[in-house]
Amino acid sequence: MSINAPGAPPVNSRPISRIAMETPWYELFSRGARDWLRHNQKVREAVKDSLPNLLAGADIMSRPGNRTVMVPVRTLEHARFRLCDPPSKSGAGQGKGQPGDILQPARGPAGERGEGGNGEGELAFMLELKIDDIIDWIWEELKLPDLKPKHSASLEDPSYVREGIDRRGARSRLDRRRTVKEAIKRRAIQAEPKPFVDEDLRFRQLVKRNQPALNAVVVFALDVSGSMGEMERKLAKTFFFFALQGIRRQYAKVETVFLAHSVEAWEFPEEQFFQASGSGGTVSSGVFNLAHQVLQERYDPGRYNAYFFYASDGENASDDNELAQQSLGRLAALVNYAGYTEIGGSMSHRQTPLNVMFTDLRRHGLPTATALLSRQEDVWDAIRSFFTDQATRAAEV
């Protein structure tokens, strides 16, 4: 609808302008929103690239119910040619000041970060990402192979499944809707129909079927003796989290077992696992034995693919070394894979007893691997080496 300017006779042939009031289509389609969404897509891609580093620092594992992570991001900048910043910028302003007057004092020394004022300024905002998506991206990014289960489709887990309709069955499985449909069909044909007859009844049927089920159990073992401090635990936690996610991608059901040990070994629920602390020496054979025992008792090797991950600083009581080696050997025979991460910054990594043990087993052909973690950045290399290695071995078998 456009309203023309009312008919006053044109004075000096002045231009006749018009005024339009309604522009309904503007509200329907926003180009700004479309371009902002495209920008966000690009931000997601940028985040993807730096994801491993971002997540290495985040504290995700302790919230099992939370399926998303908030990642702080900045808006992307579309670069233009720009002169470099001069040592001091001058500008024009308006006001009463005289030369020398201070309009704004210098920022305090202790990092008082105010707005900074660099032109448009970037917006910082939080992008919400699903953990599953993140793990998928990372797996693609790092080109990690998928795990090969040892026991594959031959695993069977028979269960009852709904299948089919029949005229006979249990009352609780009466399908009312179909029954009524049948009754209607019958009534349409008959002269003086009864409302419902036995022949109308329909029941849902259950059938016992074999489901191929891929299950895994992951046993996490942590050395909580005096030598493992806060930082070391955090590294272990990050490593365990990603190892678990990697395994979750492949299996329908993943169960977890958490073991901690110093001189003795105990099983813990997940929430308390990382807080556990012992004191005194380290006796690894205990935890290997416990792991072995748990697996044998509760997780039928025919049905479960077992994985074992052990994080420690490498030290072991010297009189325990031989026992530990033996029990580790037995354990390794039971699992798909046994991974060992040595945490700590010391130079003498190679010589630690545990390291030697695992390396030795590997030489004998058992599925083990070792990785060294001293900083957050190492976590990803460790994950990568484990999973790549596991895939290679499975391929060889």
Next chain:
Amino acid sequence: MNAQELARYAGQLEDLACKLGLDYYPVDFNITPASFMVEVAAYGLPVRMPHWSFGVRYIHQFIRHSMGHSKIYEVMFPGDPCHAYMMDSNSLAENTLVTAHVIGHADFSKNNQLFSRFHRMAGGHIVEKAAQHAHRIDAAMQQYGLEPVEATLDAALALEAHVNIDQELHRQRYPERAALCPHNHGSDPFSKRFHHLPGEPEPAPRPSQAPRAAIPPHPEYDLLWFISQYAPELEQWERDIFLAVREESMYFYPVFACQIMNEGWASYWHARLLREADFLPDNLYVSALKAHSDVVRPYASDEHTALAVNPYHLGFCMWEDIIEKHGIKHARQVLRDEDDFGFIRNYLDRDMANKLDLLVYNAGRDGEIKVASRGIDEMREAILAPKFNYGSPRIAVSELKSDGTLVLQHDSKSDGRGLDIGRANKVLEYVQRVWRRPVRLHTLDEYGHERELAA
């Protein structure tokens, strides 16, 4: 807001404007919702090519608007007819003011030489043309995929300001051969006798054909044009994108270069038209006046200083001064012939600067800001500095090598310092994706050392 009433006032205002000597192409007024105005503020034109950088600007604008920080009154696009947009949520008084303001803009953009030159070169339909560009680019995205088109837009929009506004919009490629210098002929009688004087060398035989011209024959500052003409493997749709961005950029240049004059002129006329409009009810006039003073106020209500100059305030006061001292006829001449550089350097005098409390401040790296000077020369240059060279560094194509390498030279001497290296490298990456051969840029870094950047 009652559109009928507005239409009535608008008609009467236009009659009054004509009586007072304003001369302009007809205006197509539109009353639109806030969402539309926010978009136009971010894009600069009602319909414009899609790009993620506009999305960022849009969200900033959206947030500012939602928080009530920046009140939008109107957007106006010159042409024949002009297009103007105002907010349906503003009051009748505000929109009456806006109408008068737009009439002032319409007069300015018909008569100022920078605007009229672009109008002559491109025709008066920038709004429609920009919409066409946008649709063609959307079609290219459908046909060739989002990423390739986006990569071209990344490069073209990054180079937005690097156009040569002194050239024609439709510009031919360089001549293939260098023009023969007439003085080399040696065939005229004087030259013949001169060359037979004892001691003079034999005249060189005249070349049968002029030598091939170097590309570019002189440093070329219009990077968008150069890339569109001389990139080794550019698709036609990529060329179209560069030329579209260039055209829109050349349209924006007069708006950028005459901002103070233009806003000042429109403010002067909205004030004068309202004052002389005896057909407006008093309360409407008072409300409109309040809106006027909000627009031309130098700083926010409880502040005593502003770290920027309000172009509405500055321009308004300067025009009042010029019209008072020299009369309207002279003022119209100034309107026609100057841009902000001429306007400020010729007409911002010491008295005006004092009256407006203008000052120059310095901001150090530690965040301290202090008043540096109230001198008139420093004042003028401080106001004009952000406007040099379309607000961008001076960068020219210095050479196109035989292997297709594009060599760029930054004129750091005239800019006074070097480039921000990080950003320059990113821009070179954008450009290289489209140029498809090596790209080099010579500049200085922040320490004054020569650097050659490459992509």
